Amino acid sequence: MNTTPGAPADGAKTPYFGRGIRRQEDRRLLLGRGRYVADIKLPGQAEMAVVRSPFAHARIRAIRVRSARAHPGVYCVITGRDIAETLKPLPALDLQPSAKPAFSRVLAGDVVRYVGEAIAAVVAVDRYTAEDAAELVEVDYEPLPALLSLEAALAPGAIHLYPDFGTNVVQTFAQEAGDVDQALATADRVYREKFSIHRYTGIPMETRGVLADADPNTGTVTLWTSTQFPHRVRDCVTEVLGWPAGRLRVIAPDVGGGFGVKEAIYGEEVLAPLLATRLGRPVRWIEDRAEHFVASCHGREQDHEVVAAVRHDGVITALESVCATNIGAAFATFSNAPGYYVSAMIRGPYRIPHYRSKVLSVVTNKTPLNVYRGAGHPQAVFCMERLLDRIADDLGLDRAEIRLRNMLTPAELPADRAVTLGARPNSRVIYDSGDYPRCLRQAVALLDYPHFRREQLAARNAGRYLGIGLSFYVEATAFGPYEFSELWVDARGAITLFTGSSPHGQGTATTHAQLVADELGVKVDAITVVHGDTGVVKEGIGTWGSRSGAVGGTAARLAAVKLKEAARDLARRLLPARDEELEWTEGRIHLRSDSQRGYSLAELAAASAGGGRADAPSPGLLKAEVRFQVPGVAYAYAAHIAIVEVEIATGRVLVRRYGVAHDCGRVINPRIVGGQIVGGVAQGIGGTILEELRYDADGRMLTRGLMDYLMPSAADIPPIELVHLETPTPHNPYGIKGAGEGGMTGAPGALVGAIEDALKPFGVRINDDGPFTPSRVLALVGKAARPQRAPKASA
């Protein structure tokens, strides 16, 4: 086996591994030939619209659908009552056995628990007609009091969203390492802090959408859906419907961004196959943006309490962390995951030998919460880094210095953190590899930290407020359990890779082709990558958790390794030759002694049809498939450093400079990795300075469109300076760690640190992650602190 990390396959001249080559995906996207769900049109296709609750919490007394059904052009109208008996609730995939059954329903039953909850579905000749008819559905509501904040939901005497549970806490998970009580009892100092994390989310530019088409011959249904994990959708949707898994084929065509929002199973993915089957015509639903804000999962919202035992020199000896996640009205597919990541990862790169954690999932009358890029890491990093800043300021220590004093050194790795990642089996957290202090020093050097302090002083004297912030994260990436790939070479030499990775902008076809091309010694353009279709890719886990480059990519290359073994076996018999007499050169296997005597992969594929082995896997086709089981999670890490300017007069926060020193192991394609990091930082800037999903006191969402929910535009993102460190992980033969989420993960901690640093002259302390909009900043600084205006000349 040729598995040297990043090395060329036997004989290939230049490896693709490590090169920022152009993407295979771009041409069709640039020409307007992408194929997203909304672009697909089938004969007889009907459109669905969904009737949604305008109340955060209400009992449904009655639903009248007669006039909607009678509306011209309407094919059918269904309500929760029509399907309550036949459909199971939507699954939640990360539950502890003791979790309460706060499951989402495809359509609401007698009670709605958030604005946007689906109540009925209308299918009509087109979307315009379906929406007209949806307005004719009459619902009698009896409004109930709404619970919105964690504080309200956890208060003694609070109403319970699910009265049977007797609590709004629907899951608890706890773990402990070392002896926290002893460390706290003997600490030089004890710090107690509360932190809060606001609600914001991924907002992919393409909303969700589904299209289902039933085959009248077989009864099988094809479902196109904008998802990150089509195989998971197949398994879950058939489970909810009570169908055999083989009845549904799920296709994720081009997907216009995901960020965790599309790493969930949604009711519309169940309704479309059900109604397409009933009506005998294709049914499409394309979410509009106003729906997206209430009907697609939100992210982040948590309250934290931490208690830290600290020595006089700034070393933290123990940490106790309690974290409550506001999961909204019911479990989404991965509502508990953010809490699990907090519990496993809040200590980041810092030793902190004694540790205790408790994480709660709490229901409220908001849209269900799922993972958003980084899952729980950004929240955990925010809390840890704020705590370090607080201790550093208190002890008069430099912010970089306190981090170095607590940081694990390379000699301490691998480091068993004596905790696990939530409910996952075999998920003990063991940091695998890296050099954290070097990474931090590189980030500090990137923006010339000491020089900045002088600049900051000069600026302050001139009435300008600059600040610098640092954050450091260690992030669990490259999750298993496995990824699948299958590789074909046919008799014309065509090479096709089928992968269980299911991308939505990551350039996965390109990176996977780079890996296969290196192994086979062929040109990267010779490889066609097929993904996102359960009909042709036998198995798959999908794209989330910074896993596809590392796990899917490894599976792809290992399939090429395996295919070469089969080819070698065949060549040995055909020539005949002994194994040690053979070698590979540019996709061809030949005698070491005589390069003329040998076969191309195409010739071997052709030979496998006739004169080859009787047990050849397929006539005229060389095939290999691999299920690469991940032996352990790979821990990527980075240091982020941000310089901001806060305009005291206007309250605007401007990010002036931003640096990232990061290590995601071996880099397959630096351009793609750079794009992931910069895009992630931009989302972090958005979440920290602009974005918030806001509700009024009655639980109605105030941000229901891109006019109200401000995403960053080009002018909000400064140049982002990158340094790549490359420490291979031992968990795959090519040393690749995940890179998809880190840009986001480090940003809130660094940015809020910088904002607080800028506002130091005002004595501002910040224990939340924003967003730091102008009104918020002005409130922080206070009126008195605003510069005096020169008196106007009297008119």
Added chain:
Amino acid sequence: MSQRHSLILEVNGQMRNALVAPRLLLCDFLREDLELTGTHVGCQVGACGACTVLLDGKPVRSCLLFALQAEGRAIRTVEALGTEQALHPVQEAFEEQHGLQCGFCTPGILITVAHFLESHPEPTDEEIMAVLAGHLCRCTGYRNILAAVRAAATQIARDKAAASPRPPG
């Protein structure tokens, strides 16, 4: 269902004839009736710019216009910007600079930028930022889009210089 009206317009150089409902949006007409699905719809309120097309040579949000408002006028969409064999220089630059990831916002940005560079052959970064401010992209963080616009401007200038006759002497 509402009365349909006759609509005649030019789309990507071809005369098109259709009967459309008065409330049909231009973006839906292009995507559903003409099957030009390169124009994407991201927000329905003119905020994201994904649905941008040229109407008589000027960028417009096709989600904010009724199809009938394009009566007698000329539309150009991303499908007419370049071809597989000959990408438009802006398309070329986006590919070269990794200016797209999921590609959903890209067609609208390409339309706007191609139009912008015709009137601003040597744009400053501030001018580029100002024109990009009308578009949202969630994947790239914009920095590579900025680089692509700069690169496209340079390439267009180079192409022009190569095409124009040499000055005498």
